[in-house]
Amino acid sequence: MTVYYKYMQKVIKIIFPNKPHLDPIAAAWLLLKYGENKYPGIAGAPLSVWKSGQNPSLGVLKEWEEQGIVSLDIEGGTFDHHSEKEKSVTLLVAEVLGVDKNSELQALLRYVQEDDLAGLHNNFGDLAGVIKCLYKQGRDISNIIKVTLSILDALNFKEENWHIGAKREFEAKAKIIKIKRGNNKLKLIVIESDNVDVANYAKQNHNAAAVIQKNSNGHVHIFTNAFHRLNIREIVAAIRLRELELNNKPIRKLAELRRPGKIIDVQNWFYHDALNAMMNGSAALAETPPTKISLDEIVGIVVYGLSNDYISAGYQPEKEEYFRNIYNRIR
Known part of the structure; x- marks a missing residue:
């Protein structure tokens, strides 16, 4: 008796089977996050556990339905996938709510499906295994459910930020500059945004060779795509x-200017050799002074440093001499 298609009255409770694993907890998370319109009251519904080792009788299930109690992964209950062997409860709930195609939910839906039906896992890590370990420790069931719901919130925040937030920021704000490099063209993305995922989004979804991102604090970061194997030591x-010049500091030798990490008198820039990135501050170092170099000037330095010829949309060729002079002073 699966009744999820006709369930309409106000929900007063969500009930799990005894020691619920990830699948019903993830299904509950979907209902709490997306289900209020279809199931009024569910966003604030308390969580409960059916602790009996036996399935509830048809009479009990009928009472639950009449009272507005939604059950998950309990045979014959509201969302029961025992009669639909190819689907997890989480996928059933997602389909009923109409969110099964949401891009930010695909990693979660795949993970639960793999774990529940095949015992596999993907980039959500071994969350299902962690839940099993918590039960083995004798942890309180209600606390395990709350912890798992909180973890799912955190994981989904990242997915939403990537598939929705970063995509929206990129489409609204990104400037694309094509740089001639030999017989090839590199794609440089310039964007002003506080979204921490937008640079990786540009590299992965738009094959950006490099991304220059400026945030609202004035910090500028230069990220590169490992696929293109760029050498940015001259840009660094x-x-x-240029930062030394603007701060009236003595010029350092070229070997020091190229050095990974931080150098004396330019402590606000960090050359991350492993990531092949040049960073002015970070989320953990928000108090780092922003660079005095203008964004346009940084873009010009990067474009000139990556290209054989200074040819790029939106930047004047006569500026080539200016940036060449910067490079000449460090040689």
Whole structure:
């Protein structure tokens, strides 16, 4: 008796089977997050556990339906996938709510489906295994459910930020510059945004060779795509040289200007050798002074540093001499 298609009255409770695993907890998370319109009251419904080792009788299930109690993964209950062997409860709930195609939910839906039906897992890590370990420790069931719901919130925040937030920011704000490099063209993305995922989004979804991102604090970061194997040591040196000039500091030798990490008198820039990135501050170092170099100037340095010829949409060729002079001063 699966009744989820006709369930309409106000929900007063969500009930789980004894020691629920990830599938019904993830299904509950979907209902709490997306289900209020279809199931009024569910967003604030308390959570409960059917602790009996036996399935509830048809009479009990009928009472639950009449009272507005939604059951998950309990045979014969509201959302029961025992008669639909190819679907997890989470997928059933997603389909009923009409969110099964949402891009930000695909990793979760795949993970639960793999774990519940095949015992596999994907980039959500071993969350299902962690839940099993918590039960083995004798943890309180209600606390396990609350912890799992909180973890799912955190994981989904990242997915939403990537599939929705970063995508929206990129489409609204990104400037694309094509740089001639030999017989090829590199794609440089310039964007002003506080979204921490937008640079990776640009690299992964738009094959950006490099991304220059400026945030609202004035910090500027230069990220590169490992696929393109860019050498940015000259760019790093040129940026440090320009920062020294703007702060009236003595010019350092080229070997020092290229050095990974931080250097004396240019402490606000960090050359992350492993990531092949040049960063002015970070989320953990928000108090780092922003660069004095203008964004346009940084873009010009990067474009010149990556190209054989200074040819790029939106930037004047006559500026080539200016940036060449910066490079000449560090050679």
